[in-house]
Amino acid sequence: MITTESSIAPRRRSNRLRNMERWHALGFISPAVIGLSIFTVLPVGLAIVMSLFDWPIFGTREFIGLGNYVELLTSSPDFWPALRNSVVFTLLYVPINLILALGLALLLGPRIKGRAVFRVLFFIPVVTPIVANALVWKLILQPDGLLNGLSTTWFGLTLPNFLVDQNWAMIAVVTMSVWSGLGYNMLVLTAALEQLPASVLEAAQIDGARGFRLMTKVVIPLISPSIFFAAVMTIISSLQVFAQPQLLTGGGPGTSTIPLVMFIYNTGFKFQDLGLAAAGAWLLFIIIIGITALQFRAQKKWVHYEH
Template sequence: MATDTTTVAPPGLPSKADRVGRRPALRRDGRFAGIFLAPSLGGLALFTLFPTAMALAISLFDWPVFGERKFLGIDNYTQLLNDPVFRRVVLNTALFVVLYVPLNLVVSLGLAVWVGPKIKGRQAFRVLFFIPVMTPMVANVMVWRLLFQPGGLLDSGLESWFGINAPNFLGSSAWAMPAVVAMSIWQGFGYNFLVFSAALDQVPQSQLESAQIDGAGPLQRFRYVTWPMITPSIFFATTMTLITSFQVFVQPFILTQGGPGVATQTIVMYVYNQGWQFLTMGLASAAGWVLFVIIMAVTAIQFVGQRKWVQYDV
């Protein structure tokens, strides 16, 4: 008597015949997915991966724009580490990040909490606060330069109202970086404001009302109800703001030209100067890769640390 050896799949799971039958469809879907992804992948390879690899290769050479190119190995990186100007530039960038990121997050989150569902005209406030983000950076910087310069609006206002003169914000090594930070916060807080505003709209009002009935005050409701629910958005905003702040260029380039001296020169400005003023592409590429490593390290620390404070299952 013949015995049926056909394997019966457990309930809820596809049988072997079903899985074999699906393979042609999966291969066909994979081919179509590859066709649709090809333009994006080609653009990524051509405009991102290839320039990144070329920058790494150039950083190992003495690579003038014109003239003979010579392989140096890691000499460019050694020169950067021994360059007091580059060390000061790294410190300037770190100072900008330390000042800008917390202030940006505090201002944007505070305004997002203020422009809550009970505020009249909250849509108008959202548009108003986002306008600086949409305005061209160069135009914003030029307006702030007129504001900060001696005899400008700020100096004239302090003199007429209080009888005092404002410090030379753009010409003082003590005030130049705070001026760049202030301008940058005004320019960029609107993006995080919208991120936080959208996150706050997702907090269930029923939970806030329940906490209020239980006697929780506004700060307690924010600390124990709102904050845990918006930590993913805070993590996203913090990470993106850190990455962009390390790449700051336009604000100090136009406001102070990196001065006075090198008081506001950043790493990206250093890369620009080495590459397009001194035409030392090898050194510029090495500085760019140093910046890349710094950003990657900070981002990795962010992703490791977020396990302790970001709550995705609230």
Template sequence: MGTTNTTTVAPPERVPPGSPPAGPRPALRRDGRAAGIFLGPSVIGLALFTLFPTAMALGISLFDWPVFGERKFLGIDNYSHLLHDPVFRRVVLNTTLFVVLYVPLNLVISLGLAVWLSPRIKGRQAFRVLFFIPVMTPMVANVMVWRLLFQPGGLLDTGAQSLFGVHAPNFLGSSSWAMPAIVAMSIWQGFGYNFLVFSAALDQVPQSQLESASIDGAGVFQRFRYVTWPMITPSIFFATTLTLITSFQVFAQPFILTQGGPGVSTQTIVMYVYNQGWQFLSMGLASAAGWVLFVIIMGITAIQFVGQKRWVHYDV
């Protein structure tokens, strides 16, 4: 009689309630620790140099906080002072005017040049480098050069006399011309960054889709409107948001070109913060003005992010 081999199957091991499920949890924990190590320096820097100063500025804005002397709690009196200060209202208007002029012109010029260079023409890379040079050049050096151009007897004034026999406007000494002069200098300084962003986005547009649209009879503007534009809207949104944020923080250009003048016609919010803090030594009022600027930037950025759902296409 033969023997019958029977295989005994062990019952599945019962997992005690509350124990972690089997799987790649140890690997995830190791990845989490590694991510924490790499992110740690950035998080610490953000906390020390951004979050903590921002919170401190909010606290200081509630005090009469001279650099030297007794500090007194004022509550919201500093904000009330800003609300009724005609100089601060003019400063907010100046900053808004700069943003309204600078942002659209920067984006239009950047996008226009990027579209012009989007075909793979000869010397394309050289143009990219040339347009980006002002961004890499120190701001103070650029402003000083433009100051020499704008001042009476400068290159623009001399050129106007040679060509037309008249003097150029006193760009930096006129309340009507000073802000446009600052905007022109700022566009020259900053358009190269957005130009590279748009140029990289245009390089990602599939040529096959453009060729298909051309075969279907779409013209140049129709191809840009219905094929290119939807594909580059994420880059346009990024450039618009970043340009808005930086334009509200404009400081070096009016500070060096006009010192905020004539009068206060080109003084910006950041210049007002600087003057209150370091000239008049009123840190409480300077912090309050800084927080007003912070709220303005955050509000406009929030509107941008909410509004992007209507025109930004991420899945094209």
């Protein structure tokens, strides 16, 4: 078979066109790739290296291998209390957030007039700067604040100082966090509820499913993928909590509300030990990856996807 010049020319033009498309695509994605490399990949790689060194902000750096990890797990006085605080916060925050979000999503259903307004009102704290949220809650919870003033005026009761009482400080942080993050999961579950097939719900009601039984046997299994997504994202964010205790209680009283991320921040920038802080960050990463992997493994038992 003889290849003519007329058959070669279109092939060359096609190759040039594909090459141009590749360069155009590379040009479009290059800003994102450069940003990801500089602000994510490079810091992650540097954190791995730093965790293996005695790395003060100023001074000589010395390679110590896994010494920082050993110090955190065996001799650091604040690591385990900080990890415990993160776990306690997560165990309190996640179920309260998910239960209230599901309740609001069900409550603000199609039969409620003005439901769009209520959804916006509940979502406003999500997009409000966390500093503003913390300032509002400080004004509410401090001894001469709104809550104590109302309780004294109406009921003659003097409430404890929630922000410095060791028994109440974590509850105050959890309460503020639920208020500021509730709207996101509410919208996720609302969207899931609005996608439920009406025919399935009608068939279940015809079969006698009502109220609690309809909810547990039909509705929740149908929206279980959305509940799973909300649970995974909420657990990840709760294990990384920092701004709420930092702004509301400063980690106090003592170390009762210092989560692991605040411990990492203090270790790196307050005590100027970047190597130990990097090791703490990687331990947190391993914890989050492990918990997320367990969630994905457990989802097979309760999450139902449509096939």
